[in-house]
Amino acid sequence: MPHVELRKIQDARQVCYAPHSHAHWSLGAVTAGVSTFRYRDASHQIRAGDLVMMNPHWVHACNPIANQPWAYLMLYVDARWMSELRYGLGLLPAPEWQDIATAVIRRPSLFHSFCEMAGGLLDEQVAIERKRQAVTAYLTTLMSELAEEPPLAPAPTPELLAQVADYLRTHCARDISLEELSQQTGYSTGHLIRAFKQHYGLTPHAYLIDQRIQLGQAVLRQGQPIVEAALTAGFNDQPHFQRTFKRLVAATPHQYRAPSFKK
Template identity: 65%
Template sequence: MPSLCSPLFWRDPQMPYVELRKINDARQVCYALHSHEHWSLGAVTAGRSTFQYRDAAYAISAGDLVLMNPHWVHACNPIQNEPWAYLMLYVDTQWLTDLRYRAGLLAFPEWLDIKTAVISKPRLFDRYLAMADCLLNSQRRICEKQAALVDYLLEVMHALDQTHDQSQHKAPEELRAVAEYMNVNAACELSLDKICDFSGYSAGHLIRAFKQHYGLTPHAYLINRRIQLGQQELKQGKPIVEAALNAGFNDQPHFQRTFKRLVAATPNQYRQTLVEH
């Protein structure tokens, strides 16, 4: 039985586009700066915390919702040793893009970053809790869970409607090509020299420009991407040592240490808890 400090991860193969994380005591849950491929929406259910999102820092507390765009660097950590708790929903970017587009909230079927970082609206918070309870309830049917998720996300997206503001914070095309190059080749041996050869940038210019737009150096971005690959492997039930090697790590201990630092959970916790079949 997991302890109160252990993170729980809910997943269902019939809803592969969503994952829910729950932790009841996050005092010892500390993240390094990191980013995700997916869009994330969290709810602070008790206590307070600090939310670092790109260059801004927010004081958040029970009743707040936090939003994280794909690839935007962030970290959410405890204040000294104060207890706090949260839920975090991870949603596949393409799936959410299609949902927004079909709802008439996007002019084009392309991802549009959401400018809002924190929402303090009791109705949206309460409905988040109801949606999460539905997902976590093993007695609820899959159609109920799907409906609860879609209904809630549509309400949030309508509340944040940006249909008439299609401006986006995008990195230059050359840097996006570098990021995609690392995404595709993350499990391979990629030195800074190789990345510079691909980009045509000098090492110094690449590091400065890449960090300006992605919030991470190319090396940190590469490690972050490898952890994402490791998460995909673990979700498929792969042994930890195999997941580590397939994600580009030379040994399991290095993978485990890095995974814990970026995901604030061990690979075993991430792989085993609350997976529905």
């Protein structure tokens, strides 16, 4: 099931994230305790029984409150696969990603069904076909229920900022200076930093690093050794890659590529 990853954290007090984003769509369940969920420019207090959702490329962070215990499950789903599922259900006009407005869901039936589905994914005795069916069935139910809510009106993205973001994603493995980006846009470096962060939630440099880590995750999933993944993702050395990876993913590259981390 290459389109799905599942992460289980039983004691998240020491699991802290810097603001970051994912190329995939994410769905999480708080299974114990409380936490602060920062999602773009909003902040949510979440607790056991809550579900949270994150659109691809939306900056977020979810961290403990004053060292209080909490635990969670997080499902990461390939955005293209998810778009095709929604399109097949008649919920999208085309099999292309459309952002979801909802950030937090408080419906016990959906929460318990999610935990049951996640338990099956973590069970090594469950056949892969049953796991695939369980994920598809759950997401079908969830998307069908969310379809009753108003769709999210997409915020317009200034063309020059969109070009900068696309350039950073495409060329993230090499060094890109603010001066280079300023020449492309005609913005001063100060104006570029402010405008980009206001729209994307990260400075251009932070966005570049975030894209490098996403690239590192992708090549690790493909089986590339950590030292090669570091170079592929644009890092000069493995220790720098590992420190940055841990800060954004809250796991080391070795932990991330371990069979027990991904299902």
